[in-house]
Structures are given as structure tokens and as C-alpha cells.
Amino acid sequence: MARAPHPPSRLVALLLPEKNPVTSLLLIAMVGVYGLLALRTGTWMSFDVFALLLSGANFGPSTLAGMEFYRLLTYGALHGGLLHLLFNGYALSVLGPMIEERLGSTRFALVFVAAIIGGGLASALLHSPPVPSVGASGGILGLVGAGLALLHGRQDAPAQALRTSLLQWLFIMAIFSLFGATAGLRIDNWCHLGGLLTGAAVAWLVTRMEATAPRARRWETGLAVGLLVITLAGPALRQVWLADVPLDRGQTESQQERVRQQAWAPCRDALTTGRYDQALRPCRAYHNVLFGYPIGHELMLLVHEAQGNAFLADRHRALLQAYGVAPPPPRSAEEAQRQIPLLINRLDHARFR
Numbered sequence: 113m114a115r116a117p118h119p120p121s122r123l124v125a126l127l128l129p130e131k132n133p134v135t136s137l138l139l140i141a142m143v144g145v146y147g148l149l150a151l152r153t154g155t156w157m158s159f160d161v162f163a164l165l166l167s168g169a170n171f172g173p174s175t176l177a178g179m180e181f182y183r184l185l186t187y188g189a190l191h192g193g194l195l196h197l198l199f200n201g202y203a204l205s206v207l208g209p210m211i212e213e214r215l216g217s218t219r220f221a222l223v224f225v226a227a228i229i230g231g232g233l234a235s236a237l238l239h240s241p242p243v244p245s246v247g248a249s250g251g252i253l254g255l256v257g258a259g260l261a262l263l264h265g266r267q268d269a270p271a272q273a274l275r276t277s278l279l280q281w282l283f284i285m286a287i288f289s290l291f292g293a294t295a296g297l298r299i300d301n302w303c304h305l306g307g308l309l310t311g312a313a314v315a316w317l318v319t320r321m322e323a324t325a326p327r328a329r330r331w332e333t334g335l336a337v338g339l340l341v342i343t344l345a346g347p348a349l350r351q352v353w354l355a356d357v358p359l360d361r362g363q364t365e366s367q368q369e370r371v372r373q374q375a376w377a378p379c380r381d382a383l384t385t386g387r388y389d390q391a392l393r394p395c396r397a398y399h400n401v402l403f404g405y406p407i408g409h410e411l412m413l414l415v416h417e418a419q420g421n422a423f424l425a426d427r428h429r430a431l432l433q434a435y436g437v438a439p440p441p442p443r444s445a446e447e448a449q450r451q452i453p454l455l456i457n458r459l460d461h462a463r464f465r
Contacts, residue, residue: 144348418452
């Protein structure tokens, strides 16, 4: 005799209600990721750009030249400070239900994540010089674009009311984008524009596909779930992956130098004794501490060449080019190993500012 399914627990029903569950999931994940980063850094009001970059912020050289494409998703779950989180959280809590009710949860998730990717690509490609980017605002602007695309040509009263509300939000965000810099706010306008246009395009595309290919809903669900998992779980997995890397480099030069020396010691020891197979993890940790300094990529290029890993060596060669540094030509493992003492000497005497 078949049993009736158990109703969801009160906690599950509260956190993920049947109505607009994806909006609720996004809000919970944003707060959870922020809390996890706060615990690791020991601060709650704002985060150092170094901690954000290590946690998955979008940054052109790393995202594109370094082929760390996951950053096009993970940056959307990160926020630079408490005010940033509160504003985006409020905007999503208002706009999310409006769009999720009309698109459905699967397509809502697909549009949101696609807008995150579109905004991230625009930021990574068009910022010169490159700047780090975090926040869900690209996806939120994508929801605005999606809503406006869905309402195009409709003149009934509910559609006009929703269009007015979306245009008001678009105006508010445009004011922030245009004048926020004068107030000292760091706002990624390319990300906002890319998210807005991507959201509109994807909403138009999925609704058009429904009319021409009803079976398209199958791949939409799988794609939406997969991308959401990477977006929301990615920053948390980065914390596990980088558990041995301090996310707080310190506020003073002496504190930062102490963190660098602590990370350099095990890497240096492995390289000095020729244990190249054991050097990868400590040297990668030291390279992460040196995030933004080209010499960190010189180190990893040499380590990978000493191990005979041409593919990973080429990634760091491309990153050196992205930083405007001419990389050395490819070397054999023996040639790379002969160069290691010279690089050790440079790093021993390096001064970072």
C-alpha cells in the first residue's frame, strides 16, 4: 500500500516556500556565503579585496587569461561589505518574486545565472585596467531586463503596473551606477549593463523556444540547477580548497610581510631540497598570498615546468602576459630546475608594496 509523501518540515517550508523558492534560496545563499567569509576573515562590515579575489571574485586576468572561468559564476554570490549585501538582498527580495511568478522557478534561475555570466564577461572584457568585481547586482539587473522583455507590447493594467515598477528600479540603479563613484562607491557599470542585456535576451529566447520546442524545458532544468550549484556553492568550496591560505594579509606592511614569510617558508624548503612533487601545494598557497604580483605567476610557471606540466605552465605564462610581463619561452623540466635557485634568491630579497 502506497504511503502519502511526508509534508516538508516547518524549517524547510520556512526557508524554501513553495512560492518563489529560487528567490528564497538565493537570499539564503548570499547571507550564508557572507557569513562564511566573515568567519574566516574575522570581520563583518567589509572585506579586503584580497579575500574576495581568493574566494572567487571576477577579475579579468584570472578569469580569462588564467582560464578560471568559474569566477564568472562565483563572484555573484560574494559581496564586498554589509551595505552591499543589504542593498542587493533587498532589491532581490522585491524584484525576485515579481519575475519568478511570471517566468517560473526554473527559467527564473536560468535567467538570473545567465545574467551573472553576461555581466561578469562584460566586466572582465571591457574594464581597462582590470578591476575585481563581486555582487549579485548583475543578476538583479538581468531580472529587470527579463521583466521588461516579457512585458514588451503588453498594455493590460497588471503589465503596465509591473513595467512601471521595473523602470523605477532601473532608474534607481542607474542613479547608483552614474553617481555612486562620486560618493566613493566602487560600482561595476559594465557588469550592470551586461547583466541587464543578457537577462533581456535570455528571457526572450526561452519564451520563444517554448513556442517552437516544448521539450526544451528538460535541458533548462538541468542547466539551471547545475549553474546555480556552482554559483552558490563555489565560494564555499573555495574556502575549503584554500583552508591553508590566510584570507587576511594584515593591515600594516609588517603584518603583510609576516604572512608572506610564513607562506614562503614551506614552499622554499620544498624547492631548495628538490622535492618538486611536494612543492605544488605550499607554493600554490604562497602564490595565492602573492595574488596580484606577477612574480607569483613566475614561481608557479617554474614549478609546473619543473614537474613537466606544460598545460598549467602555459596558464601562468598567459597570466604574465595579461599583467604586461614578457614570459620566458617554454623550458624543459631540467632547464626549469636549474632556474629555481635564481628565483628563490629573488623571492628572498623581494619587497612588496
